[in-house]
Amino acid sequence: MKSAVVVFPGSNRERDMLYALELITGVKPHAVWHTERDLPDVDLVVLPGGFSYGDYLRTGAIAARGNIMPAIAKAADRGVRILGVCNGFQILCEAGLLPGVLMRNAGLKFVCRHVKLQVVNAETDFTRKYERGQVWNCPVAHGDGNYFTDTDTLARLEGEGRVALRYAEGTNPNGSLNDIAGILNERGNVFGLMPHPENMIEPLNGATDGRALFESVLEAVA
Amino acid sequence: MKARIKVTLKNGVLDPQGKAIEGALGALGFSGIESVRQGKFIEVELAEKDRTKAAAAIDEMCRKLLANTVIENYAVELDEK
Amino acid sequence: MKARIKVTLKNGVLDPQGKAIEGALGALGFSGIESVRQGKFIEVELAEKDRTKAAAAIDEMCRKLLANTVIENYAVELDEK
Amino acid sequence: MIPNVVPVTPELIAEHGLKPDEYQRILDLIGREPTLTELGIFSAMWNEHCSYKSSKKWLRTLPTTGPRVICGPGENAGVVDIGDGQAIIFKMESHNHPSYIEPHEGAATGVGGILRDVFTMGARPVAALNALRFGAPEHPRTRHIVSGVVAGIGGYGNSFGVPTIGGEVNFDPSYNGNCLVNAFAAGLADADKIFYSEAKGVGLPIVYLGSKTGRDGIHGATMASAEFGEGTEEKRPTVQIGDPFSEKLLLEACLELMASGAVIAIQDMGAAGLTCSAVEMGAKGNLGVELDLDKVPCREDGMSAYEMMLSESQERMLMVLDPAREKDAEAIFVKWGLDFAIIGKTTDDLRFRVRRHGDVMADLPIKELGDQAPEYDRPWIATAKPETLSPASAPAPSDVGEALARLIGLPDMCSRRWVWEQYDHLIQGNTAVGPGGDAAVIRVERQKKGLAFSLDVTPRYCAADPVEGGKQAVAECWRNLTAVGAEPLAITDNLNFGNPEKPEIMGQLVGCIQGIGEASRALDFPVVSGNVSLYNETNGKGILPTPTIGGVGLLPDVAQRATIPFKAEGEAIILVGETKGHLGQSIYLRDIAGKSDDKSAPPPVNLAVERRNGDFVRTEIRAGNLTAVHDLSDGGVFVALAEMAIASGIGARVKPETALPLHAWAFGEDQARYLVTMPEKDAESFMARAAQAGVPAARIGVTGGSELTLAGATPISLVELGVAHEGWLPAYMAEGAEL
Numbered sequence A: 001m002k003s004a005v006v007v008f009p010g011s012n013r014e015r016d017m018l019y020a021l022e023l024i025t026g027v028k029p030h031a032v033w034h035t036e037r038d039l040p041d042v043d044l045v046v047l048p049g050g051f052s053y054g055d056y057l058r059t060g061a062i063a064a065r066g067n068i069m070p071a072i073a074k075a076a077d078r079g080v081r082i083l084g085v086c087n088g089f090q091i092l093c094e095a096g097l098l099p100g101v102l103m104r105n106a107g108l109k110f111v112c113r114h115v116k117l118q119v120v121n122a123e124t125d126f127t128r129k130y131e132r133g134q135v136w137n138c139p140v141a142h143g144d145g146n147y148f149t150d151t152d153t154l155a156r157l158e159g160e161g162r163v164a165l166r167y168a169e170g171t172n173p174n175g176s177l178n179d180i181a182g183i184l185n186e187r188g189n190v191f192g193l194m195p196h197p198e199n200m201i202e203p204l205n206g207a208t209d210g211r212a213l214f215e216s217v218l219e220a221v222a
Numbered sequence B, C: 001m002k003a004r005i006k007v008t009l010k011n012g013v014l015d016p017q018g019k020a021i022e023g024a025l026g027a028l029g030f031s032g033i034e035s036v037r038q039g040k041f042i043e044v045e046l047a048e049k050d051r052t053k054a055a056a057a058i059d060e061m062c063r064k065l066l067a068n069t070v071i072e073n074y075a076v077e078l079d080e081k
Numbered sequence D: 001m002i003p004n005v006v007p008v009t010p011e012l013i014a015e016h017g018l019k020p021d022e023y024q025r026i027l028d029l030i031g032r033e034p035t036l037t038e039l040g041i042f043s044a045m046w047n048e049h050c051s052y053k054s055s056k057k058w059l060r061t062l063p064t065t066g067p068r069v070i071c072g073p074g075e076n077a078g079v080v081d082i083g084d085g086q087a088i089i090f091k092m093e094s095h096n097h098p099s100y101i102e103p104h105e106g107a108a109t110g111v112g113g114i115l116r117d118v119f120t121m122g123a124r125p126v127a128a129l130n131a132l133r134f135g136a137p138e139h140p141r142t143r144h145i146v147s148g149v150v151a152g153i154g155g156y157g158n159s160f161g162v163p164t165i166g167g168e169v170n171f172d173p174s175y176n177g178n179c180l181v182n183a184f185a186a187g188l189a190d191a192d193k194i195f196y197s198e199a200k201g202v203g204l205p206i207v208y209l210g211s212k213t214g215r216d217g218i219h220g221a222t223m224a225s226a227e228f229g230e231g232t233e234e235k236r237p238t239v240q241i242g243d244p245f246s247e248k249l250l251l252e253a254c255l256e257l258m259a260s261g262a263v264i265a266i267q268d269m270g271a272a273g274l275t276c277s278a279v280e281m282g283a284k285g286n287l288g289v290e291l292d293l294d295k296v297p298c299r300e301d302g303m304s305a306y307e308m309m310l311s312e313s314q315e316r317m318l319m320v321l322d323p324a325r326e327k328d329a330e331a332i333f334v335k336w337g338l339d340f341a342i343i344g345k346t347t348d349d350l351r352f353r354v355r356r357h358g359d360v361m362a363d364l365p366i367k368e369l370g371d372q373a374p375e376y377d378r379p380w381i382a383t384a385k386p387e388t389l390s391p392a393s394a395p396a397p398s399d400v401g402e403a404l405a406r407l408i409g410l411p412d413m414c415s416r417r418w419v420w421e422q423y424d425h426l427i428q429g430n431t432a433v434g435p436g437g438d439a440a441v442i443r444v445e446r447q448k449k450g451l452a453f454s455l456d457v458t459p460r461y462c463a464a465d466p467v468e469g470g471k472q473a474v475a476e477c478w479r480n481l482t483a484v485g486a487e488p489l490a491i492t493d494n495l496n497f498g499n500p501e502k503p504e505i506m507g508q509l510v511g512c513i514q515g516i517g518e519a520s521r522a523l524d525f526p527v528v529s530g531n532v533s534l535y536n537e538t539n540g541k542g543i544l545p546t547p548t549i550g551g552v553g554l555l556p557d558v559a560q561r562a563t564i565p566f567k568a569e570g571e572a573i574i575l576v577g578e579t580k581g582h583l584g585q586s587i588y589l590r591d592i593a594g595k596s597d598d599k600s601a602p603p604p605v606n607l608a609v610e611r612r613n614g615d616f617v618r619t620e621i622r623a624g625n626l627t628a629v630h631d632l633s634d635g636g637v638f639v640a641l642a643e644m645a646i647a648s649g650i651g652a653r654v655k656p657e658t659a660l661p662l663h664a665w666a667f668g669e670d671q672a673r674y675l676v677t678m679p680e681k682d683a684e685s686f687m688a689r690a691a692q693a694g695v696p697a698a699r700i701g702v703t704g705g706s707e708l709t710l711a712g713a714t715p716i717s718l719v720e721l722g723v724a725h726e727g728w729l730p731a732y733m734a735e736g737a738e739l
């Protein structure tokens, strides 16, 4: 699988993501600088975690208006898989590629800890290697992960199975609506989540539960 | 020209910071606080001297970047200076 | 009584947010922007009906919590409603 | 604009922190009255922070070399060889006063400063830690400071992208008006690609890179100068604000620039910004420096030479570039969107010359600015040697189990989760042991080996006996690194003390340095970098002497690390090291027995024993013989047992064979000890190996169950212990919500 990681000023988990993708797919991913206007020919585009533009103004807001974003929107239209993790998720929301917004954590503090994620929909390109209902461990590290959207959108997301991951067993770290941890776009090829599966891929990380997410995409594009 | 922009959350949008401030004020012993909402206050200095043009530019800035119109409203005041 | 509070950074205090917004506006093609400063805008609804008392309470809230007076200034507008 | 030539009054001199004899020294050096800018430059170069004038004499006694030391004190950070052509670069620095004035920004900029010290040398930061000391919990400002400092440290490190993986938090009334924020950072580089600050070559461009210069942190000195200018309001000294976003860009730009081969010398602008960095680069390289301040990127209008030379605006660098590579360098600056400018050049006349609007504002001999700084042999009085408290004379609790339940939930003993959950301790994906272990461990990126880090000091020991306290701080740090299986390599120190002009305080400083020196020599644990923070006083009362030690260790295979939690039921628990029940200066005595005025001796440190016991434990860890390891410190055996049990959810049954009073055995703070576990079947051979190595070891119990049971004490449920341990800090912080 060919993949690309988009790097914005202030991205800081891009090296983690590049490493994870290389480890799991066996192919070195492209690193794409935000000023580019075209993407390389890839099967997966990842917007990594970090504090693009310092998270100033609103998380993801400035990055979402960067040069590379139209190319990402076009790729999404073509059905290329797009994955946004943490700040990447925030950027996708700000860019309108996913609905809703990620607001300040309900506790107002940055939270770095392991949470439990429940697979709500195991039929997506990003979760097919998990079982439906499966609960897995994954770290979160964010200050703005509190997912919010209007009631109509929420009903649609839930109704269409687009809430793929939820925080399980009272581990919601940020107060997000319906314990939402990760959502899909309508077509199912754009996925955003707050937790960091790229930091859960080796025994060193305590468990390897995050691998299946990348392996899902690998299988989907095969 | 100086523009003063207030960006506020729309009604019905959850405001975790406002809620926290409300709680904190209560904890500090302030009573009778019915609600607190937190927004942003942005000041932009423009070279533009023409009021209409400046207003149009600021409005565009708000729509394109300064406010997320899905959840936020904005109000602009212009000031010669 | 409704209080509208603007909390702004003191002169000379570095404003990384304002700087980033300024850069972003430039990148979006807006020209003639001389400076951008970002502050907070807080709205507090009070049960208090007496203007003087409300003003005193809000001022105390600002000093104790809403503004960091080491680096920030605040300005309050009161509004019957 | 402030005029440059002003009458130099005694008040002006005093306001610049210069003593009359120091001013005389300036007159002798330059043969005329200094201009205001020159006075500012001298005050910056000759203050305690930059010149180490009170501590230099004693710092020289520290061992700073070793087979693995590539670069000791004298550069931005120490450099230590970790094999495979790689080096670890690290240092610790204080930001105490700024953090008291504005906790969030003060702590944030402290983190920013130490990260810059590390990446200035060409290293990518891989770990950050912090040692924090706050006033008494009940003091009205403490909560506000804790909240701001923690958020500030997290806010900066999280955004910058370095894992913050450990540190210390303590509370004591002596820090009520003077908190301590000691920030540590470590970075990785190739050993043959380290960058230094020594300028080389005459007529080369000096380049300014990073954020614009404003009137940040121009301390008291500005107040003095303000009366000479108009618009004093506008020029009031301002707090430094951290901008981790700019720092991240600066990091990436610097590393890219260094890789391009364009950098000849580089120096970050820390304390006394442009002044210190430019003078150091020139003086080290035996070169003069000429600056044209009109070229400096400024954030504010009308800044004078004086202000620009003293500004402490953050996220700035100074470098000497290879002129042939100027275009490549420029492309990198532009890519990262950073301000840059050629602001001067190196010269061959050994002068430090500063121009503004074409006028020479300062013209000083560059070498003398640093070399001729005053150095003091301040009078000192050694702290009187305290008496040792016998175990029998320490009051016993009504029940040892109940005492443990209280101890584990005390401000100084409870879990720090509330703090470290605000720190991204997982970023970079290499965290093997995060906060909460004896030492934090990271894997070296894409390698098998690992690095361990720990910050330690027990200020109450240092107060009672500075020499033993200094030794103990180094020994405890060494022990913590050993307890995870690492070979301790080297340390950095951060010496926080009161006013050195008082002989008792100077005696504490001298004693602690002596103890640190002794221990680091005995343990082959050299000092490769450090920082001194003096005048930590309020209303004439000094803080507890707090020489924080930051140690780094190496694990050949990160998979062999040892951790605290028990791993299975029914395992043997063995106490390694000798237990004499030393309760003097213990947490038990202070907080449970209520002897807050304890004047007795702290536990003595036998460095040979420390080394023997530690080497034995490390060998056992590396041989894969141990399932859990925890070093013993505050609170002794019983607290360590409780921590191992809480961390695992597995209880223990313990029955000591000892003639000591039970509370002295349980809570004594004797040094050089560890608790280890292993499968029951392996215990016998372990005991035999210990005996052979001459290491005291005692089987004290077995893991299992859901309680901690000590023969002779009421059993306590792990749930109860866990609640007590986790509860205090969040509950305390929740009482006064902050934004």
Ligand SMILES: Nc1ncnc2c1ncn2[C@@H]1O[C@H](COP(=O)(O)OP(=O)(O)O)[C@@H](O)[C@H]1O
Residues within 6 Å of the ligand: D049, D050, D059, D062, D072, D073, D074, D075, D076, D077, D078, D091, D093, D117, D270, D271, D493, D494, D495, D527, D528, D529, D530, D531, D532
């Ligand atoms: N207590 C100490 N022990 C050993 N070295 C020290 C100590 N204090 C300072 N140093 C060294 O002196 C040099 C100057 O320190 P400092 O001025 O704090 O560095 P910087 O200019 O990078 O802030 C550094 O190399 C530092 O490591």
Ligand SMILES: [Mg+2]
Residues within 6 Å of the ligand: D076, D116, D117, D268, D270
């Ligand atoms: Mg430095």
